[in-house]
Amino acid sequence: MMQNKLLIFMGFSAVISGCSMAPDYRRPAAELPQAWQAAPAQGQNMPADRWWTLYQDGTLNLLVEEALVYNQDLALATARLDEARALARIADAQLVPAVDAAFQRDRTRRSDSTATRFPGALENNNYRTQVNVSYEIDLWGKLRDSAKAAQSELLATTAARETVRIAITTSVVQSYYALIALDAQVEATRRSLALRQHDFKLQRVRADAGIINDFSLRQLEAEVAAAQAQLPALESRRTSEELALGVLLGRSPRSLLEDNVLRNAANVAPAAPVIPANLPSTLLLRRPDIVTSEQQLIAANARIGAARATLFPSIGLSGYLGSESAALSNLFSGPAGIWQLGFGLAQPIFQGGRLFGEIEAVEARQRQALAQYQKTLQTAFRETHDALVGQVRAREAFDAENARVVALTEALRLARIRFVNGLTSQLEVLDAERNLLNAELNRADALRAQRSAVANVVKAMGGGWTGLPGAESAPAQAQSATATP
Numbered sequence: 001m002m003q004n005k006l007l008i009f010m011g012f013s014a015v016i017s018g019c020s021m022a023p024d025y026r027r028p029a030a031e032l033p034q035a036w037q038a039a040p041a042q043g044q045n046m047p048a049d050r051w052w053t054l055y056q057d058g059t060l061n062l063l064v065e066e067a068l069v070y071n072q073d074l075a076l077a078t079a080r081l082d083e084a085r086a087l088a089r090i091a092d093a094q095l096v097p098a099v100d101a102a103f104q105r106d107r108t109r110r111s112d113s114t115a116t117r118f119p120g121a122l123e124n125n126n127y128r129t130q131v132n133v134s135y136e137i138d139l140w141g142k143l144r145d146s147a148k149a150a151q152s153e154l155l156a157t158t159a160a161r162e163t164v165r166i167a168i169t170t171s172v173v174q175s176y177y178a179l180i181a182l183d184a185q186v187e188a189t190r191r192s193l194a195l196r197q198h199d200f201k202l203q204r205v206r207a208d209a210g211i212i213n214d215f216s217l218r219q220l221e222a223e224v225a226a227a228q229a230q231l232p233a234l235e236s237r238r239t240s241e242e243l244a245l246g247v248l249l250g251r252s253p254r255s256l257l258e259d260n261v262l263r264n265a266a267n268v269a270p271a272a273p274v275i276p277a278n279l280p281s282t283l284l285l286r287r288p289d290i291v292t293s294e295q296q297l298i299a300a301n302a303r304i305g306a307a308r309a310t311l312f313p314s315i316g317l318s319g320y321l322g323s324e325s326a327a328l329s330n331l332f333s334g335p336a337g338i339w340q341l342g343f344g345l346a347q348p349i350f351q352g353g354r355l356f357g358e359i360e361a362v363e364a365r366q367r368q369a370l371a372q373y374q375k376t377l378q379t380a381f382r383e384t385h386d387a388l389v390g391q392v393r394a395r396e397a398f399d400a401e402n403a404r405v406v407a408l409t410e411a412l413r414l415a416r417i418r419f420v421n422g423l424t425s426q427l428e429v430l431d432a433e434r435n436l437l438n439a440e441l442n443r444a445d446a447l448r449a450q451r452s453a454v455a456n457v458v459k460a461m462g463g464g465w466t467g468l469p470g471a472e473s474a475p476a477q478a479q480s481a482t483a484t485p
Contacts, residue, residue: 021305021309022304025297027294049463052064054274060172062262064172064173067172073168078161091146091147097135127327132318133319137317139312145309146302149303152299156293160288163288172245180448181445181447185441190231196223203217270398270451271454272454274454286462290373297369307362311359315343316345317344319341319342320340390456395450397446398443409436
């Protein structure tokens with residue numbers, strides 16, 4: 001009978017819990033363009049989860065997967081997510097009654113030497129078992145607002161982890177192609193060095209025979225030294241880049257020194273441009289850092305309600321149901337039953353302005369979160385516009401450098417023919433070789449920049465978009481894809 005009364009009492013307390021005192025949340029208005037003006041005329045769709053497959057490089061795919069498993073920044077973000085999930089669970093637990101069970105056994109002895117003597121045994125046993133229940137009635141929504149804030153912070157941490165994931169995959173792609181570009185530059189420099197050394201040996205024989213003067217020989221010797229001077233710097237940069245990529249992959253210090261990073265130098269085609277021209281700009285609202293900022297704003301908004309609720313009375317209920325007996329055999333008998341119901345009311349009267357100060361503090365944090373959200377949105381659009389312009393210009397630069405290499409390769413061939421036929425001097429050949437080497441170095445760097453620019457677009461957009469709401473339809477659908485949970 002008493003158990004039923006206790007359950008009814010707790011159930012009624014949960015029903016009468018009141019409404020939230022937090023301000024109504026509305027997503028801040030954002031003036032967004034209808035579409036990306038800087039988007040290329042033709043683009044390609046991007047897988048939402050494996051966007052790096054657009055490069056069609058199996059070696060790169062393996063390296064990215066390795067980084068997603070072993071990268072320590074991602075492991076740190078995952079641990080933070082687990083912490084936020086646990087904190088949200090703790091906040092949710094405050095909404096339901098707390099129930100615990102206890103068992104106690106006491107054995108006591110009274111003094112037989114006091115002035116007052118009591119009948120009965122000097123030594124006594126006592127057994128007690130009970131189930132305790134405690135619950136705070138959430139009349140003003142303090143607990144629910146705290147739970148809502150914790151849930152929003154969990155969503156913000158989830159989005160923050162996705163931001164880290166995108167940053168890591170982008171960094172792996174860019175570092176990988178930077179390493180390939182350095183390989184190409186080292187190879188071009190070595191090839192040019194070998195060619196100049198060969199020419200120098202031939203010209204030294206001619207100088208010894210008196211066919212050419214010492215001035216021409218020294219010029220060729222200087223060109224050999226110039227190519228030799230370029231190699232150490234390039235090789236040092238390549239070593240540093242390989243170590244940096246190894247850290248991104250999460251490799252151990254031993255593996256960084258002993259194991260080389262695989263790369264596919266055969267893939268020399270530039271990456272295809274991304275962002276179809278008809279993709280709505282509102283899709284950017286699902287970018288992880290924007291989602292993080294908005295969820296932090298929602299959490300700050302809910303914290304205001306929890307702070308305001310502290311000005312009003314708090315009502316706590318408690319009770320226990322159990323039995324107590326001097327003999328263990330009688331512990332669960334009818335006469336041994338015990339119970340208690342408690343009701344507590346606490347109303348702040350004077351706190352020296354502390355509670356009002358706390359409310360002002362959380363309201364200020366809410367304004368900070370709002371400003372941060374607006375700033376994040378502005379930064380995201382600036383980064384995306386810059387990335388879109390950058391990928392177009394990077395492709396133009398690569399095409400120009402590639403055409404330059406083709407032209408200078410033919411110019412060097414013609415210069416050698418003219419030199420062999422005595423129509424020109426060795427200086428013209430040296431100039432053609434020098435120009436071709438610089439063009440090959442610039443082309444390798446331009447290819448790296450073009451591939452990196454495509455990765456920057458994906459990073460600025462917050463990942464791929466194929467299959468996401470808004471990618472193939474109206475902007476309103478992209479807005480709903482990021483609606484507040």
